[in-house]
Amino acid sequence: MSKVLIFGGTRFFGKRLVEKCLANGDEVTIATRGKQRDDFGNRIERITVDRANQLSMETVFAKSLTKWDVIYDQVCFSPYEAQIACDLFAGQVGKYVFTSSLSVYDIDDQPLKCEKDFDPFSYPIRSGGQEAFSYSEGKRQAEAFFAQKASFPVTMVRPPIVLGEDDYTERLHFHVRKILKGEPIGIDYLNTKLSFVGSDDLAQFLCWIGTNDLTGPVNSSAPDQITLNHLLAIIEGGSEHQAAVVDSKETEAESPFNFPKSIYQDVSVAEASGYCFQPLNRWLAPLIHKLLAAEK
Structure with a gap:
């Protein structure tokens, strides 16, 4: 049994991820803003927090002694948010799974995208929150921050459009x-x-990757x-x-x-x-x- 924290988890493939982890026998906590109801009942624990707000995150996690086997982050969109996670969860997590995006790749004359086509380990990091970047650049910057600054293992999952x-x-x-x-x-x-x-396939992959040794960027597509x-x-x-x-x-x-x-x-x-x-x-x-x- 793993102790799992999921940022998000109340809709679409995040909700399916919760179900997959529960079926796996994991002890699951979801962290959300508390605005979306869920149907998990007493099978999970819940934390109300604003993932994009440093003070909110610090209030909940800064003095917590909880050690997580896996943290799934579905709602990180900037280097600022990545930095919050890197600061708060240093020494507190076995593996961090960040849901990135196909959007980190340029749309150009090379249609087939391999992980090496965007290298977060060498990409220049810029500071800023969601408002400072496009969706694509925000995901690139978040990947870069995790890749270069995190003290814990991070897998950056890059799904295309999820159906x-x-x-x-x-x-x-x-x-x-x-x-x-x-x-x-x-x-x-x-x-x-x-x-x-497919949303169920992606949820299954996320659940699987949480206990796999693979780190760094990984494509996740049919x-x-x-x-x-x-x-x-x-x-x-x-x-x-x-x-x-x-x-x-x-x-x-x-x-x-x-x-x-x-x-x-x-x-x-x-x-x-x-x-x-x-x-x-x-x-x-x-x-x-x-x-x-x-x-x-």
């Missing part, structure tokens, strides 16, 4: 609803190839890719409706997957360590059919 029935961003739901209603979708790059990961054209075709086939694709300038409803160039991940590092992600051809179509059924 699932309970995705609160509803990016896949957006396409399903537009096609069912016959409404226009703004897409300029139908042949762009993207990688995705091993295959799909074009937007193919994605729309799956929805069309399941709904018997045609997608009304238009130039993104002609509608306010631009696809959140309208990337100008292909970008997907090499997951050989994870595979070499013993974890194999589920391929898209195994779970994406069934997920789309569930979303279609829920909307009809």
Whole structure:
């Protein structure tokens, strides 16, 4: 049994991570702002804290004698927040798992991204909170701070777009609803190839990596890719409706997957360590059919 602290954990793959850890027999505490209810009952402990606020974090953790086997950080978006964690949990945690993002990579003419394509161990660290950086740069800076300053082992998990029935961003739901209603979708790059990961698969990987020796950055994606054209075709086939694709300038409803160039991940590092992600051809179509059924 491990003693686990999860920053976040009340929605989407964070919620699934809690369930995975509980099923593993772990003693789980979630740390949130207390604004989102959960259904875990007395199976977990709860801490109310503002992850992005140093004083709030210090009030809760500075004098705590609790030693955590694993800390999962789902809500770190800047070097300032990474520094708070490095200061407070030095000597208090066996392993720190930071959920980063595919967004640390540049979108360029090299579509296949390997971990070495962004090196947090040499990236120049800048100071600042979330407001000082874009989402992508905030994640790069947080990775860099953990990589260069943490006194404890850190794994930086880099998922692409995460898909699932309970995705609160509803990016896949957006396409399903537009096609069912016959409404226009703004897409300029139908042949762009993207990688995705299922929310349950990502939660399983996070749970697994917490007890694995692998540290540093690691990609966390389905091993295959799909074009937007193919994605729309799956929805069309399941709904018997045609997608009304238009130039993104002609509608306010631009696809959140309208990337100008292909970008997907090499997951050989994870595979070499013993974890194999589920391929898209195994779970994406069934997920789309569930979303279609829920909307009809």
